[in-house]
Amino acid sequence: MVSLDDPMAIRKADEHGMLEFYMRWADAAxxxxxxxxAIELPTELRTRKGVIRYGQPEALAIAGMGGSVIGGDILRDxxxxxxxxxxxxxxxxGLPSWLGPGHMVVAISYSGNTEETLVAFSEALKRGxxxxxxxxxxxxASLCRKTGVPLLEVPGGRVxxxxxxxxxxxxxxxxxxxxxxxxxxxxAERAAGLLSSMAKDLGPETPTEENEAKRLASRLVGTVPxxxxxxxxxxxxxxxxxxxxxxxxxxxxxxxxxxxNHHEIVGWEAEEExxxxxxxxxxxxxxxxxxxxxxxxxxxxxxxxxASNLLEIWARGSSKLEExxxxxxxxxxxxxxxxxxxxxxxxxxxxxxxxxxGMAELRIADKVEKEIEGLAIG
Ligand code: PA5
Numbered sequence: 001m002v003s004l005d006d007p008m009a010i011r012k013a014d015e016h017g018m019l020e021f022y023m024r025w026a027d028a029a030x031x032x033x034x035x036x037x038a039i040e041l042p043t044e045l046r047t048r049k050g051v052i053r054y055g056q057p058e059a060l061a062i063a064g065m066g067g068s069v070i071g072g073d074i075l076r077d078x079x080x081x082x083x084x085x086x087x088x089x090x091x092x093x094g095l096p097s098w099l100g101p102g103h104m105v106v107a108i109s110y111s112g113n114t115e116e117t118l119v120a121f122s123e124a125l126k127r128g129x130x131x132x133x134x135x136x137x138x139x140x141a142s143l144c145r146k147t148g149v150p151l152l153e154v155p156g157g158r159v160x161x162x163x164x165x166x167x168x169x170x171x172x173x174x175x176x177x178x179x180x181x182x183x184x185x186x187x188a189e190r191a192a193g194l195l196s197s198m199a200k201d202l203g204p205e206t207p208t209e210e211n212e213a214k215r216l217a218s219r220l221v222g223t224v225p226x227x228x229x230x231x232x233x234x235x236x237x238x239x240x241x242x243x244x245x246x247x248x249x250x251x252x253x254x255x256x257x258x259x260x261n262h263h264e265i266v267g268w269e270a271e272e273e274x275x276x277x278x279x280x281x282x283x284x285x286x287x288x289x290x291x292x293x294x295x296x297x298x299x300x301x302x303x304x305x306x307a308s309n310l311l312e313i314w315a316r317g318s319s320k321l322e323e324x325x326x327x328x329x330x331x332x333x334x335x336x337x338x339x340x341x342x343x344x345x346x347x348x349x350x351x352x353x354x355x356x357x358g359m360a361e362l363r364i365a366d367k368v369e370k371e372i373e374g375l376a377i378g
Contacts, residue, residue, distance in 0.1 A: 002340040004214045007204040013340045014204075016347035018162050018247075022333055023203055026196030028165040032154065033188050036170035039152050041132070041177070047125060047147065047375045054130045056179040057104035061088040061129075062171065063095065063120035064108035066352075067161035068134075070242070071168030072108070073235030074328070075175070078320040083180050093119040101128040104178060108167055110160035112138020114356075115364040122368045125149065125375055134170055136163075139365050146376045159347060161246060164328075165195075172321075191325045194317050198326060202333045212313070213330050216281070217337035219309045223279040224250060226307070227331070230257040230292045232320040233283040236328045240281065243335035247346035250338070257295050268303030279309040283327050286314070 002009045014020055021028070045052040060083075062072030072089040080087060088096060093116050099105065105124035109117040112135040121140065124131045131149045135141050136156030144151035154166035169192075172184040201211065208214040225244045229237030237254040244252035255264050268275065282296060282304075304310055313330050315323035339346035 001343040004208050004211075004218055004337055004341055010204040010337075010340055013345075014336075015345065016159075018159075018346050019204060019333070019336050021158065021162055022329075022336065023199045025165050025329065026192045026199065028163075029169050029188070029192035029195060032166045032169040033173055033185065033192070035154065035166075036152055036173035037177075037185070039132075039150055039170075039174075041130075041150055042148070045131075045148055046377050048377060049126060049375060050128060052101070052125075052128050052130060057085065057102065057130060059086045059088065059099065059103040060175070060178075060180065061090055061095065061099055061103065061105045061124075062108065063090040063105055063124070064117045065091055065114050066242070067159075067164065067246075068108040068110050068114070068117065068167055070235060070239050071164065071171055072106075073238065074168060074324050075171050077235045078232045078324055079175070079181060083175070085180060090120060092116055095120050095123045095127065095129075099124070099127060099129055103129050104132065104174075105129040106132045106134065106171065106174065107140065108134045109138065109140050110136055110154070110156075110158075110163055110167060112136060112140035112142075113365060115359065115362075115368070118143070118365050118368040121149075122371050122375075125372070132174060134167060139369060143369065143372045146372060148376075159349070161243065161332075164332075165192075187319055187321045190319070191317070191322050194322050194326055195329060198316065198329055202330065213333035214337050216311055216313070216330070216334040217341055219311055220244075220248075220279050220281075220334070220338050221341050223308045224277050225252040225281055226278050227252065227254040227281045227283065228256060228260060228296075229254070229283040230288065230296075232324055233285065233315060233327055236324050236331070237283055239328055240283075240331035240335065243332050244338065246349050246352075247332075247335040248338035248342060249344045250342075257292055257299070261295055261299060265299060265303050268306060272306060275306045276308050278307045279311060280304045280307040281331070282310070282312045284312050284314045285323050287323070 076087040107121040176184040227237040234256040241254035316326035
């Protein structure tokens with residue numbers, strides 16, 4: 001157990017430099033934008049199945065698992081009422097049946113070895129989609145080299161979830177580069193600027209009473225965080241749930257408005273004793289639509305005030321992108337402080353590693369490699 005007002009103890013507990021890297025997220029975001037800008041998409045790619053022509057896509061799919069693909073959900077939430085093509089986020093083996101030529105698939109696996117993503121990558125190539133990959137290495141990098149699929153390589157040696165800037169910001173660059181949206185690179189640069197201005201406020205040296213992430217973490221100790229978002233903060237709520245799971249090692253769940261008003265709210269009629277185990281974290285925006293604001297306020301009165309803690313993260317910045325990124329930054333860092341306060345290591349995720357080791361016995365990655373070798377020319 002670490003006192004959140006002891007920066008030295010926090011540094012010591014941050015054995016793998018996760019928090020330290022979060023303090024440099026703004027630089028990582030700028031580096032990611034630059035790397036993505038340097039990727040030149042081919043006009044066409046030849047495989048043994050035919051020619052894939054690259055151009056403005058009629059649909060965009062982002063395929064991956066866990067921390068690799070969450071940026072896809074955030075992208076969809078902030079852009080879905082601005083971009084005129086469907087944005088699909090795919091977390092499974094294979095791909096949805098409707099994807100094919102004329103559609104772009106961005107396959108993301110930080111390690112490059114996640115089997116569901118490798119299968120999706122192979123399927124996209126077989127179907128003639130315009131494929132792009134983002135990875136730090138592994139099978140995915142090697143399959144791209146064999147086939148000539150455009151590859152954005154990002155720095156390795158970290159865990160996926162802390163590498164979020166490298167996995168998210170390039171999507172904005174690709175979307176703008178493919179002609180589907182304008183101004184995203186400028187927005188991305190501004191979001192990086194916001195991260196840089198927030199880092200010190202949330203850092204280990206800033207005491208709990210002035211540090212929003214530490215304040216949140218200290219209230220969450222001993223409870224199950226329930227995170228609620230809406231609209232452009234929907235995926236951020238899910239991201240925070242996953243960070244409380246993986247970094248803080250606690251059960252955590254998320255939902256969003258309006259759907260939670262149509263089912264989950266009734267669960268709050270349960271006995272007080274049962275409800276006391278939960279802390280609620282509401283993601284708020286100064287620009288939330290009036291009907292959403294009214295729903296949140298009513299839900300607080302009718303249900304959520306029965307929780308052990310009712311906490312709010314007010315997003316910062318002046319665009320949906322900045323709001324999503326700022327709320328995510330605060331919540332992610334809070335999940336690290338919660339880990340330190342609980343005396344657990346935020347870096348290791350033993351259950352995920354054990355599961356992946358067990359699944360590796362099926363040798364799915366090797367099967368995909370063989371399939372791709374059959375598709376590649378030369
Ligand atoms: O955070 C994690 O470690 C997981 O959620 C991974 O992101 C997920 O298993 C996918 O792995 P990768 O990102 O290497 O494809």
